[in-house]
Amino acid sequence: MMLKILKEKKLVKDMRSLISFACYTELKKLRFHTMFRFSTFFRSHRFPYSTLSPISGNRKPLLLVDYLMDSLRFSKQDAISISTKSKVTHLKSTINSDLVLNIFKTYGLNPSQIRQIVSSVPKILTCKANKTLEPKLRVFQELGLSGSDLASLLRRNPEIFAFGLHTRIMPGLQLLRKLLGSDENVIEVMNKSRWLYFTNNSMKRLSKNVSLLQNFGLLNERIIMFIRSNPEKVMVNPELLESRLDYVEEKLGISRESPAFIHALSVVLWYTDSEIEKKMEIFRGFGWSDSDIALLFRHQPYCLNKSESNIRDKLKFYVKDLGYTPSYLISCASFFTFSLDKRVIPRNMMLKILKEKKLLSDKPSLITIASYTESKFLEFLRDFEDEIPLLREVYLDTVKRVSRFESKRIGSPRSFQQKHEKC
Structure with a gap:
């Protein structure tokens, strides 16, 4: 009877087809019940579907904004801003992004530092965590960078994630070690510059400029000091560097043996x-x-x-x-x-007040008190509190007003001094 009905509906032609059809129906029932039990098991044990790559791969991509808010606690406004400036708007899967964040944590970065890095270069969340990111971080950690120093390097040099470890990063480090002599000096230079902009051509330029300085007769310790103080300036065109070396010695009359030579060189290069x-x-x-x-x-x-x-x-x-x-x-x-408005003129005013009150026996000069640190100068004024109770407050108020008006530059330093001599 069943065979007759199925034939009429043109679902099967003979008994063999009927058997195949029955087996197929039972198999579908079995697969349905199996998947039902499978999904029920994971729901009952609270397994997130996102941890299962076959399922998460089929899910709708997660908006970067949502991930920034949920995983990194960005405000909605900040998350939208970061997502807008990034070329990444969706994450196909959160698995790799979670690995990225965990790797940062294992290298000593706190949540605030991680947020700063992600804010600077959101694309880092799509970086291959174990294959690309972790080996580079390991190299910098072995160099001596960790915590805030490592975070600062990554914020200033977001291109690091696109540079090859063995084609760009390692050669750059090796060159700096060779030129600077110690990892401490390398770290100092890296902290002062976007050193990872070094291309093969720029590394050749760096080597050539160092050779120029050596051939000119500068001692290695002076060259190292110049690079540490001016990591960008040592990357100028070699022809310009050569001409400015001659200018400092011949035009300004500063001998190449003088400690002031490299300081003068760093100025005239600009x-x-x-x-x-x-x-x-x-x-x-x-x-x-x-x-x-x-x-x-x-x-x-x-x-x-x-x-x-x-x-x-x-x-x-x-x-x-x-x-x-x-x-x-x-x-x-x-x-x-020294800053004329913030340091010299306010301190000269205090000196005049003390001299007018005849409170200075040894009469320190203006250059002496102008050379004091701020804390030392305040201690200096403290000695006269009995005679002039508000002297320190007058000084601090003057400096504060100078700072407030400096951007507007109302009048010359002289006119500013005249306006406040009554304080």
């Missing part, structure tokens, strides 16, 4: 001859001779590092207002490195 000449002309306008200027630069090369307006303001205050001579300023060259 300026053209005409820019330096304009700054020298400002000194001449205040009665300085070329020999005076050259002597000042030998004592304090970073005078050239200041803007033209900064140099002009300082010379006006020191020469015109205070009456200092070039020879005195050369002997106190650090005057040109």
